[in-house]
Amino acid sequence: MMDLRPASPVTGTCSGLLYQGNDWNFEILRDCYDAVADIAERELGLTTYPNRLEIITSEQMLDVYTAHGMPLGYRHWSLGKRFIAHENAYRRGMMGLAYEVVINSDPCISYLMEENSATMQTLVIAHAAFGHNHFFHNNRLFREWTNASEILDYLEFARGYIHQCEERHGIAAVERILDAAHALQGQGVHRHSGSRRLDLRAEQQRAQARRLHEEATFNDLWRTVPVDEEQQPDTTSNDPMRRRLGLPEENLLYFLEKHAPLLAPWEREVIRIVRMIAQYFYPQPQLKMMNEGCATWVHDYIMRRLHENGRIDDASYLEAIHSTSNVITQPDFDAGGGPSFNPYALGFAMMGDIARICTSPTAEDRAWFPEIAGNDRPIETLKHAWAEFRDESFILQYLSPAVMRRFRMFRIHDDTAAPYLLVDAIHDDAGYRDIRRTVAQNHDPANMNAEIEITGANMHTDRMLTLEHRTTRGHQFHADDARRTLQYMADLWGYGVQLLERDADDGTVLATYEATGRGGVRRG
Structure with missing residues:
Protein backbone atom coordinates (compact mmCIF):
# COMPACT_ATOMS: atom_id res chain seq x y z
CA MET A 1 0.00 0.00 0.00
CA PRO A 9 5.00 22.37 -6.65
CA VAL A 10 6.56 21.57 -10.00
CA THR A 11 10.06 23.02 -10.42
CA GLY A 12 10.89 21.50 -13.76
CA THR A 13 10.30 18.61 -16.12
CA CYS A 14 12.30 15.43 -15.51
CA SER A 15 13.82 13.54 -18.40
CA GLY A 16 14.85 9.96 -19.09
CA LEU A 17 12.87 6.74 -19.23
CA LEU A 18 10.87 5.86 -16.15
CA ARG A 143 -20.37 16.85 -4.13
CA GLU A 144 -24.06 17.29 -3.31
CA TRP A 145 -24.95 13.66 -2.59
CA THR A 146 -21.81 12.12 -1.10
CA ASN A 147 -19.21 12.95 1.51
CA ALA A 148 -16.00 11.18 0.56
CA SER A 149 -14.32 11.93 3.89
CA GLU A 150 -16.90 9.91 5.89
CA ILE A 151 -17.80 6.86 3.80
CA LEU A 152 -14.96 4.67 5.14
CA ASP A 153 -15.85 5.54 8.75
CA TYR A 154 -19.50 4.80 8.08
CA LEU A 155 -18.71 1.45 6.51
CA GLU A 156 -16.63 0.53 9.54
CA PHE A 157 -19.49 1.55 11.82
CA ALA A 158 -21.96 -0.48 9.72
CA ARG A 159 -19.80 -3.61 9.79
CA GLY A 160 -19.33 -3.38 13.55
CA TYR A 161 -23.01 -2.72 14.24
CA ILE A 162 -24.26 -5.61 12.12
CA HIS A 163 -21.66 -7.94 13.66
CA GLN A 164 -22.97 -7.00 17.12
CA CYS A 165 -26.54 -7.67 15.96
CA GLU A 166 -25.52 -11.12 14.72
CA GLU A 167 -23.99 -11.93 18.10
CA ARG A 168 -27.03 -10.70 20.05
CA HIS A 169 -29.92 -11.79 17.83
CA GLY A 170 -28.46 -14.54 15.62
CA ILE A 171 -27.22 -14.60 12.04
CA ALA A 172 -30.55 -15.85 10.68
CA ALA A 173 -32.50 -12.94 12.19
CA VAL A 174 -30.05 -10.38 10.80
CA GLU A 175 -29.96 -11.99 7.35
CA ARG A 176 -33.75 -11.94 7.21
CA ILE A 177 -33.68 -8.13 7.50
CA LEU A 178 -30.70 -7.73 5.17
CA ASP A 179 -32.25 -9.95 2.48
CA ALA A 180 -35.42 -7.89 2.46
CA ALA A 181 -33.59 -4.55 2.58
CA HIS A 182 -31.25 -5.57 -0.24
CA ALA A 183 -34.22 -6.54 -2.41
CA LEU A 184 -35.73 -3.07 -1.89
CA GLN A 185 -32.57 -0.93 -1.91
CA GLY A 186 -33.17 0.23 -5.51
CA GLN A 187 -36.28 1.95 -4.14
CA GLY A 188 -34.54 2.99 -0.93
CA VAL A 189 -33.06 6.33 -1.95
CA HIS A 190 -34.19 9.94 -1.91
CA ARG A 191 -34.07 11.10 -5.51
CA HIS A 192 -35.47 14.60 -5.27
CA SER A 193 -34.75 15.77 -1.75
CA GLY A 194 -31.46 17.61 -2.05
CA SER A 195 -28.26 16.74 -0.26
CA ARG A 196 -28.22 13.55 1.81
CA ARG A 197 -24.60 13.34 2.93
CA LEU A 198 -23.48 10.77 5.45
CA ASP A 199 -22.53 12.14 8.87
CA LEU A 200 -21.34 9.32 11.12
CA ARG A 201 -21.57 11.24 14.38
CA ALA A 202 -25.05 12.55 13.57
CA GLU A 203 -26.17 9.06 12.49
CA GLN A 204 -25.10 7.58 15.82
CA GLN A 205 -26.75 10.38 17.79
CA ARG A 206 -30.00 9.97 15.87
CA ALA A 207 -29.97 6.21 16.44
CA GLN A 208 -29.56 6.70 20.19
CA ALA A 209 -32.26 9.38 20.34
CA ARG A 210 -34.67 7.16 18.39
CA ARG A 211 -34.17 4.27 20.80
CA LEU A 212 -34.75 6.51 23.83
CA HIS A 213 -37.92 7.96 22.29
CA GLU A 214 -39.35 4.52 21.53
CA GLU A 215 -38.64 3.30 25.04
CA ALA A 216 -40.27 6.40 26.54
CA THR A 217 -43.43 6.32 24.42
CA PHE A 218 -44.16 2.59 24.09
CA ASN A 219 -47.37 1.41 25.70
CA ASP A 220 -48.70 -2.01 24.71
CA LEU A 221 -52.23 -1.16 25.95
CA TRP A 222 -52.88 1.07 22.91
CA ARG A 223 -53.24 -1.96 20.63
CA THR A 224 -56.25 -3.17 22.68
CA VAL A 225 -58.30 0.01 22.22
CA PRO A 226 -61.35 -0.69 19.96
CA VAL A 227 -61.78 1.42 16.85
CA ASP A 228 -65.09 2.64 15.45
CA GLU A 229 -65.19 1.75 11.73
CA GLU A 230 -67.50 4.68 11.00
CA GLN A 231 -64.93 7.12 12.38
CA GLN A 232 -62.15 5.93 10.10
CA PRO A 233 -60.51 8.67 8.06
CA ASP A 234 -60.44 8.37 4.31
CA THR A 235 -57.32 7.86 2.25
CA THR A 236 -57.39 11.24 0.54
CA SER A 237 -54.75 13.90 0.92
CA ASN A 238 -56.93 15.53 3.64
CA ASP A 239 -56.34 12.56 5.94
CA PRO A 240 -54.19 13.79 8.87
CA MET A 241 -52.64 10.31 9.11
CA ARG A 242 -51.37 10.60 5.54
CA ARG A 243 -49.86 13.96 6.36
CA ARG A 244 -48.26 12.59 9.50
CA LEU A 245 -46.76 9.67 7.56
CA GLY A 246 -45.54 11.98 4.81
CA LEU A 247 -47.41 10.20 2.02
CA PRO A 248 -46.86 9.77 -0.80
CA GLU A 249 -43.30 8.54 -0.14
CA GLU A 250 -40.88 7.34 -2.83
CA ASN A 251 -38.24 5.96 -0.45
CA LEU A 252 -39.61 2.59 0.62
CA LEU A 253 -36.81 1.78 3.07
CA TYR A 254 -37.09 5.19 4.72
CA PHE A 255 -40.82 4.70 5.28
CA LEU A 256 -40.33 1.21 6.69
CA GLU A 257 -37.54 2.37 8.97
CA LYS A 258 -39.69 5.14 10.40
CA HIS A 259 -43.18 3.61 10.44
CA ALA A 260 -43.16 -0.22 10.25
CA PRO A 261 -45.16 -1.21 13.38
CA LEU A 262 -43.37 -4.42 14.36
CA LEU A 263 -39.68 -3.72 13.74
CA ALA A 264 -37.31 -3.73 16.70
CA PRO A 265 -34.93 -0.76 17.09
CA TRP A 266 -31.93 -2.78 15.88
CA GLU A 267 -33.88 -3.89 12.80
CA ARG A 268 -34.65 -0.26 11.95
CA GLU A 269 -30.96 0.58 12.25
CA VAL A 270 -29.99 -2.28 9.90
CA ILE A 271 -32.50 -1.00 7.34
CA ARG A 272 -31.05 2.49 7.78
CA ILE A 273 -27.53 1.19 7.11
CA VAL A 274 -28.61 -0.44 3.85
CA ARG A 275 -30.50 2.71 2.90
CA MET A 276 -27.62 5.06 3.61
CA ILE A 277 -25.12 2.96 1.65
CA ALA A 278 -27.56 2.75 -1.28
CA GLN A 279 -27.92 6.53 -1.08
CA TYR A 280 -24.14 6.93 -1.27
CA PHE A 281 -23.95 4.92 -4.48
CA TYR A 282 -27.02 6.61 -6.01
CA PRO A 283 -25.09 9.13 -8.18
CA GLN A 284 -22.75 6.59 -9.75
CA PRO A 285 -25.09 5.07 -12.39
CA GLN A 286 -26.08 8.60 -13.45
CA LEU A 287 -22.42 9.45 -14.12
CA LYS A 288 -21.06 6.18 -15.51
CA MET A 289 -20.45 7.39 -19.06
CA MET A 290 -18.98 10.75 -18.06
CA ASN A 291 -16.84 9.27 -15.28
CA GLU A 292 -15.30 6.60 -17.50
CA GLY A 293 -14.98 9.00 -20.43
CA CYS A 294 -13.18 11.53 -18.26
CA ALA A 295 -10.76 8.96 -16.82
CA THR A 296 -10.04 7.43 -20.23
CA TRP A 297 -9.43 10.82 -21.86
CA VAL A 298 -7.12 11.83 -18.99
CA HIS A 299 -5.03 8.66 -19.13
CA ASP A 300 -4.83 8.82 -22.93
CA TYR A 301 -3.60 12.43 -22.74
CA ILE A 302 -1.08 11.69 -19.98
CA MET A 303 0.37 8.58 -21.67
CA ARG A 304 0.79 10.53 -24.92
CA ARG A 305 2.56 13.35 -23.12
CA LEU A 306 4.84 10.89 -21.27
CA HIS A 307 5.84 9.46 -24.65
CA GLU A 308 6.40 12.91 -26.16
CA ASN A 309 8.56 13.88 -23.17
CA GLY A 310 10.67 10.74 -23.50
CA ARG A 311 9.51 9.21 -20.21
CA ILE A 312 8.21 5.99 -21.82
CA ASP A 313 9.52 4.28 -24.97
CA ASP A 314 7.69 3.34 -28.16
CA ALA A 315 6.92 -0.20 -26.99
CA SER A 316 5.30 1.08 -23.79
CA TYR A 317 3.25 3.67 -25.66
CA LEU A 318 2.03 1.05 -28.13
CA GLU A 319 0.99 -1.12 -25.18
CA ALA A 320 -0.97 1.82 -23.74
CA ILE A 321 -2.64 2.48 -27.11
CA HIS A 322 -3.55 -1.19 -27.45
CA SER A 323 -5.11 -1.26 -23.98
CA THR A 324 -7.08 1.94 -24.59
CA SER A 325 -8.31 0.64 -27.95
CA ASN A 326 -9.64 -2.52 -26.30
CA VAL A 327 -11.47 -0.48 -23.66
CA ILE A 328 -13.15 1.93 -26.09
CA THR A 329 -14.21 -0.65 -28.68
CA GLN A 330 -17.88 -0.33 -29.61
CA PRO A 331 -19.23 -3.65 -30.95
CA ASP A 332 -21.58 -3.44 -33.92
CA PHE A 333 -25.26 -4.05 -33.32
CA ASP A 334 -25.12 -7.54 -34.82
CA ALA A 335 -21.85 -8.35 -32.99
CA GLY A 336 -23.38 -8.04 -29.53
CA GLY A 337 -23.41 -4.27 -29.16
CA GLY A 338 -27.19 -4.15 -29.15
CA PRO A 339 -28.98 -0.84 -28.64
CA SER A 340 -26.65 0.27 -25.82
CA PHE A 341 -23.31 2.02 -26.12
CA ASN A 342 -20.08 1.13 -24.39
CA PRO A 343 -19.81 3.96 -21.80
CA TYR A 344 -16.03 4.06 -22.25
CA ALA A 345 -16.41 4.37 -26.03
CA LEU A 346 -19.13 7.02 -26.06
CA GLY A 347 -17.65 8.99 -23.19
CA PHE A 348 -14.13 9.02 -24.64
CA ALA A 349 -15.44 9.93 -28.10
CA MET A 350 -17.44 12.86 -26.72
CA MET A 351 -14.51 14.14 -24.64
CA GLY A 352 -12.20 14.05 -27.63
CA ASP A 353 -14.85 15.64 -29.81
CA ILE A 354 -15.29 18.55 -27.38
CA ALA A 355 -11.53 19.17 -27.45
CA ARG A 356 -11.63 19.12 -31.28
CA ILE A 357 -14.56 21.53 -31.43
CA CYS A 358 -12.68 23.95 -29.16
CA THR A 359 -9.53 23.93 -31.30
CA SER A 360 -10.48 22.95 -34.87
CA PRO A 361 -14.21 23.49 -35.39
CA THR A 362 -16.06 22.93 -38.64
CA ALA A 363 -18.90 25.06 -39.92
CA GLU A 364 -21.29 22.44 -38.56
CA ASP A 365 -19.65 22.65 -35.13
CA ARG A 366 -20.00 26.43 -35.09
CA ALA A 367 -23.70 26.11 -35.88
CA TRP A 368 -24.33 23.48 -33.21
CA PHE A 369 -21.97 24.71 -30.47
CA PRO A 370 -21.45 28.47 -30.88
CA GLU A 371 -20.50 28.89 -27.21
CA ILE A 372 -17.41 26.64 -27.34
CA ALA A 373 -16.47 26.30 -31.02
CA GLY A 374 -13.00 27.74 -31.58
CA ASN A 375 -12.55 29.04 -28.02
CA ASP A 376 -9.05 27.42 -27.84
CA ARG A 377 -9.73 26.34 -24.26
CA PRO A 378 -10.39 22.60 -24.54
CA ILE A 379 -9.19 21.64 -21.07
CA GLU A 380 -11.19 24.38 -19.34
CA THR A 381 -14.26 23.43 -21.37
CA LEU A 382 -13.91 19.76 -20.44
CA LYS A 383 -13.36 20.53 -16.77
CA HIS A 384 -16.52 22.65 -16.75
CA ALA A 385 -18.50 19.80 -18.31
CA TRP A 386 -17.06 17.25 -15.86
CA ALA A 387 -18.09 19.45 -12.95
CA GLU A 388 -21.56 20.60 -13.96
CA PHE A 389 -23.29 17.78 -15.86
CA ARG A 390 -24.49 14.21 -15.49
CA ASP A 391 -24.77 11.72 -18.34
CA GLU A 392 -28.27 12.74 -19.48
CA SER A 393 -27.63 16.50 -19.54
CA PHE A 394 -24.09 16.06 -20.89
CA ILE A 395 -25.43 14.16 -23.91
CA LEU A 396 -28.18 16.73 -24.48
CA GLN A 397 -25.60 19.50 -24.39
CA TYR A 398 -22.58 18.03 -26.18
CA LEU A 399 -23.44 15.02 -28.38
CA SER A 400 -22.51 16.23 -31.85
CA PRO A 401 -23.55 15.13 -35.35
CA ALA A 402 -19.91 14.11 -35.92
CA VAL A 403 -20.04 11.57 -33.07
CA MET A 404 -23.47 10.33 -34.19
CA ARG A 405 -22.07 9.64 -37.65
CA ARG A 406 -18.99 7.93 -36.22
CA PHE A 407 -21.19 5.60 -34.16
CA ARG A 408 -23.69 5.22 -37.06
CA MET A 409 -26.60 6.19 -34.85
CA PHE A 410 -30.18 6.15 -36.05
CA ARG A 411 -33.52 5.68 -34.31
CA ILE A 412 -36.06 2.93 -34.85
CA HIS A 413 -39.71 3.15 -33.83
CA ASP A 414 -41.02 -0.29 -32.90
CA ASP A 415 -44.81 -0.39 -32.90
CA THR A 416 -45.85 -3.88 -31.78
CA ALA A 417 -49.12 -3.49 -33.67
CA ALA A 418 -47.32 -2.95 -36.98
CA PRO A 419 -45.61 -5.73 -39.00
CA TYR A 420 -42.53 -3.57 -39.69
CA LEU A 421 -39.94 -1.33 -38.01
CA LEU A 422 -39.89 2.35 -38.84
CA VAL A 423 -36.60 4.24 -39.05
CA ASP A 424 -37.84 7.66 -37.93
CA ALA A 425 -34.59 9.57 -37.23
CA ILE A 426 -31.69 9.68 -39.69
CA HIS A 427 -28.68 11.89 -40.41
CA ASP A 428 -30.34 15.22 -41.06
CA ASP A 429 -30.72 18.20 -38.75
CA ALA A 430 -34.04 17.13 -37.24
CA GLY A 431 -32.86 13.52 -37.03
CA TYR A 432 -29.70 14.48 -35.15
CA ARG A 433 -31.75 16.29 -32.52
CA ASP A 434 -34.19 13.39 -32.17
CA ILE A 435 -31.34 10.90 -31.83
CA ARG A 436 -29.63 13.04 -29.21
CA ARG A 437 -32.82 13.24 -27.14
CA THR A 438 -33.30 9.47 -27.40
CA VAL A 439 -29.74 8.67 -26.32
CA ALA A 440 -30.11 11.09 -23.40
CA GLN A 441 -33.37 9.44 -22.33
CA ASN A 442 -31.54 6.13 -22.00
CA HIS A 443 -29.38 7.80 -19.35
CA ASP A 444 -32.25 9.55 -17.58
CA PRO A 445 -32.31 8.41 -13.91
CA ALA A 446 -36.11 8.39 -14.09
CA ASN A 447 -35.81 5.47 -16.53
CA MET A 448 -33.29 3.53 -14.42
CA ASN A 449 -35.68 2.61 -11.63
CA ALA A 450 -39.39 1.97 -11.54
CA GLU A 451 -41.55 4.85 -10.30
CA ILE A 452 -43.04 3.38 -7.13
CA GLU A 453 -44.57 5.32 -4.25
CA ILE A 454 -46.28 4.44 -1.01
CA THR A 455 -49.63 6.16 -1.33
CA GLY A 456 -51.68 4.81 1.57
CA ALA A 457 -51.38 3.14 4.97
CA ASN A 458 -54.47 2.14 6.91
CA MET A 459 -53.07 2.48 10.43
CA HIS A 460 -56.52 2.23 12.09
CA THR A 461 -57.72 -1.25 11.12
CA ASP A 462 -55.84 -3.87 9.10
CA ARG A 463 -52.72 -1.70 8.49
CA MET A 464 -52.79 -2.46 4.80
CA LEU A 465 -50.01 -0.64 2.98
CA THR A 466 -50.72 0.56 -0.58
CA LEU A 467 -48.04 1.11 -3.22
CA GLU A 468 -48.47 2.40 -6.76
CA HIS A 469 -46.28 1.84 -9.80
CA ARG A 470 -46.76 4.42 -12.53
CA THR A 471 -45.99 2.86 -15.89
CA THR A 472 -47.31 2.30 -19.41
CA ARG A 473 -48.83 -0.72 -21.09
CA GLY A 474 -46.13 -3.11 -22.19
CA HIS A 475 -43.74 -1.88 -19.50
CA GLN A 476 -45.19 -3.65 -16.48
CA PHE A 477 -43.41 -5.72 -13.86
CA HIS A 478 -42.62 -9.35 -14.45
CA ALA A 479 -45.23 -11.13 -12.33
CA ASP A 480 -42.81 -13.42 -10.45
CA ASP A 481 -40.40 -10.59 -9.68
CA ALA A 482 -43.24 -8.41 -8.43
CA ARG A 483 -44.53 -11.16 -6.15
CA ARG A 484 -41.17 -11.94 -4.61
CA THR A 485 -40.16 -8.34 -4.06
CA LEU A 486 -43.55 -7.39 -2.66
CA GLN A 487 -43.24 -10.22 -0.16
CA TYR A 488 -40.02 -8.71 1.17
CA MET A 489 -41.94 -5.47 1.65
CA ALA A 490 -44.67 -7.31 3.56
CA ASP A 491 -42.11 -9.12 5.71
CA LEU A 492 -40.65 -5.82 6.89
CA TRP A 493 -44.00 -4.06 7.22
CA GLY A 494 -45.46 -7.00 9.14
CA TYR A 495 -48.96 -6.67 7.65
CA GLY A 496 -50.63 -6.78 4.27
CA VAL A 497 -49.19 -4.89 1.31
CA GLN A 498 -50.81 -4.24 -2.07
CA LEU A 499 -49.18 -2.92 -5.23
CA LEU A 500 -51.25 -1.26 -7.96
CA GLU A 501 -49.77 -0.84 -11.42
CA ARG A 502 -51.40 2.22 -12.96
CA ASP A 503 -51.22 3.61 -16.45
CA ALA A 504 -49.28 6.88 -16.10
CA ASP A 505 -51.53 8.61 -18.63
CA ASP A 506 -55.09 7.79 -17.58
CA GLY A 507 -54.67 6.18 -14.13
CA THR A 508 -56.18 2.84 -15.20
CA VAL A 509 -55.19 -0.07 -12.92
CA LEU A 510 -53.28 -2.53 -15.10
CA ALA A 511 -52.48 -5.14 -12.44
CA THR A 512 -52.77 -5.66 -8.69
CA TYR A 513 -50.50 -7.67 -6.38
CA GLU A 514 -51.03 -8.41 -2.71
CA ALA A 515 -48.80 -9.94 -0.05
CA THR A 516 -49.39 -10.72 3.61
CA GLY A 517 -47.02 -10.64 6.53
CA ARG A 518 -47.22 -14.43 6.68
CA GLY A 519 -46.11 -15.08 3.10
CA GLY A 520 -49.29 -15.42 1.01
CA VAL A 521 -49.28 -13.55 -2.30
CA ARG A 522 -51.93 -13.27 -4.93
CA ARG A 523 -52.47 -11.28 -8.11
CA GLY A 524 -55.71 -9.61 -9.06
Missing part, protein backbone atom coordinates in the same frame (compact mmCIF):
# COMPACT_ATOMS: atom_id res chain seq x y z
CA MET A 2 1.24 3.49 -0.82
CA ASP A 3 -0.11 6.65 0.79
CA LEU A 4 0.64 9.45 -1.65
CA ARG A 5 0.42 13.07 -0.61
CA PRO A 6 -0.37 15.77 -3.15
CA ALA A 7 2.63 16.38 -5.36
CA SER A 8 4.88 19.28 -4.41
CA TYR A 19 11.41 2.14 -16.78
CA GLN A 20 12.24 -0.37 -19.47
CA GLY A 21 10.47 -3.64 -20.05
CA ASN A 22 7.50 -4.96 -18.09
CA ASP A 23 8.93 -5.33 -14.59
CA TRP A 24 8.31 -2.76 -11.87
CA ASN A 25 9.08 -2.18 -8.21
CA PHE A 26 7.88 0.38 -5.70
CA GLU A 27 10.63 2.84 -6.59
CA ILE A 28 9.57 2.71 -10.25
CA LEU A 29 5.93 3.02 -9.20
CA ARG A 30 6.77 6.15 -7.18
CA ASP A 31 8.61 7.67 -10.15
CA CYS A 32 5.69 6.88 -12.45
CA TYR A 33 3.24 8.43 -10.01
CA ASP A 34 5.30 11.62 -9.79
CA ALA A 35 5.58 11.86 -13.59
CA VAL A 36 1.83 11.35 -14.03
CA ALA A 37 1.06 13.87 -11.25
CA ASP A 38 3.31 16.44 -12.90
CA ILE A 39 1.31 16.33 -16.15
CA ALA A 40 -2.08 16.00 -14.43
CA GLU A 41 -1.51 19.03 -12.22
CA ARG A 42 0.76 21.24 -14.32
CA GLU A 43 -0.80 20.77 -17.77
CA LEU A 44 -4.37 19.68 -17.04
CA GLY A 45 -4.83 21.49 -13.74
CA LEU A 46 -6.63 18.54 -12.14
CA THR A 47 -7.61 18.78 -8.48
CA THR A 48 -7.97 15.55 -6.53
CA TYR A 49 -8.35 13.95 -3.13
CA PRO A 50 -5.10 12.59 -1.64
CA ASN A 51 -4.29 9.25 -3.27
CA ARG A 52 -3.72 5.83 -1.74
CA LEU A 53 -2.57 3.02 -4.03
CA GLU A 54 -3.01 -0.61 -3.00
CA ILE A 55 -1.32 -3.41 -4.93
CA ILE A 56 -3.42 -6.58 -4.85
CA THR A 57 -3.46 -10.05 -6.43
CA SER A 58 -6.01 -11.30 -8.91
CA GLU A 59 -7.81 -13.21 -6.14
CA GLN A 60 -7.95 -10.08 -4.03
CA MET A 61 -9.35 -8.25 -7.05
CA LEU A 62 -12.15 -10.82 -7.10
CA ASP A 63 -12.79 -9.93 -3.45
CA VAL A 64 -12.99 -6.26 -4.43
CA TYR A 65 -15.50 -7.13 -7.17
CA THR A 66 -17.56 -9.04 -4.62
CA ALA A 67 -17.70 -6.09 -2.22
CA HIS A 68 -18.61 -3.60 -4.99
CA GLY A 69 -15.14 -2.08 -4.71
CA MET A 70 -15.42 -1.09 -1.05
CA PRO A 71 -12.58 -2.04 1.35
CA LEU A 72 -14.95 -2.44 4.30
CA GLY A 73 -18.35 -4.02 4.48
CA TYR A 74 -20.65 -6.16 6.58
CA ARG A 75 -20.90 -9.89 6.03
CA HIS A 76 -23.71 -11.36 3.98
CA TRP A 77 -24.17 -14.69 2.21
CA SER A 78 -24.71 -13.00 -1.16
CA LEU A 79 -21.09 -11.81 -1.16
CA GLY A 80 -19.79 -15.38 -1.04
CA LYS A 81 -22.16 -16.39 -3.80
CA ARG A 82 -20.97 -13.50 -5.96
CA PHE A 83 -17.32 -14.34 -5.29
CA ILE A 84 -17.77 -17.96 -6.39
CA ALA A 85 -19.57 -16.89 -9.58
CA HIS A 86 -16.82 -14.40 -10.48
CA GLU A 87 -14.05 -16.84 -9.61
CA ASN A 88 -15.53 -19.63 -11.73
CA ALA A 89 -16.01 -17.31 -14.70
CA TYR A 90 -12.46 -15.96 -14.35
CA ARG A 91 -10.84 -19.40 -14.03
CA ARG A 92 -12.72 -20.66 -17.09
CA GLY A 93 -11.66 -17.68 -19.16
CA MET A 94 -15.23 -16.36 -19.46
CA MET A 95 -14.37 -12.98 -17.94
CA GLY A 96 -11.31 -10.84 -17.40
CA LEU A 97 -10.40 -8.66 -14.46
CA ALA A 98 -10.17 -4.91 -14.44
CA TYR A 99 -6.70 -3.44 -14.33
CA GLU A 100 -7.86 -1.29 -11.43
CA VAL A 101 -10.75 -0.40 -9.16
CA VAL A 102 -11.11 3.05 -7.61
CA ILE A 103 -13.19 4.18 -4.63
CA ASN A 104 -14.85 7.56 -4.20
CA SER A 105 -13.39 8.28 -0.77
CA ASP A 106 -11.00 10.69 0.93
CA PRO A 107 -8.26 9.57 0.54
CA CYS A 108 -9.14 8.15 -2.88
CA ILE A 109 -8.22 4.45 -2.90
CA SER A 110 -7.03 2.86 -6.15
CA TYR A 111 -6.45 -0.89 -6.39
CA LEU A 112 -3.78 -1.97 -8.89
CA MET A 113 -3.20 -5.63 -9.75
CA GLU A 114 0.34 -6.84 -9.11
CA GLU A 115 0.21 -8.81 -12.38
CA ASN A 116 0.08 -5.54 -14.37
CA SER A 117 3.12 -4.49 -16.37
CA ALA A 118 4.93 -1.24 -15.55
CA THR A 119 3.09 0.43 -18.44
CA MET A 120 -0.29 -0.70 -17.18
CA GLN A 121 0.52 0.46 -13.65
CA THR A 122 1.36 3.89 -15.06
CA LEU A 123 -1.80 3.94 -17.17
CA VAL A 124 -4.11 2.99 -14.33
CA ILE A 125 -2.52 5.55 -12.00
CA ALA A 126 -3.37 8.17 -14.62
CA HIS A 127 -6.83 6.68 -15.18
CA ALA A 128 -7.90 6.07 -11.58
CA ALA A 129 -5.75 8.17 -9.25
CA PHE A 130 -6.14 11.30 -11.38
CA GLY A 131 -8.94 10.86 -13.94
CA HIS A 132 -11.57 9.27 -11.71
CA ASN A 133 -10.28 11.08 -8.64
CA HIS A 134 -10.66 14.50 -10.28
CA PHE A 135 -14.18 13.60 -11.40
CA PHE A 136 -15.17 12.42 -7.90
CA HIS A 137 -13.67 15.55 -6.37
CA ASN A 138 -15.30 18.09 -8.69
CA ASN A 139 -18.58 16.79 -10.14
CA ARG A 140 -21.56 18.61 -8.66
CA LEU A 141 -23.70 15.49 -8.23
CA PHE A 142 -20.98 13.74 -6.22
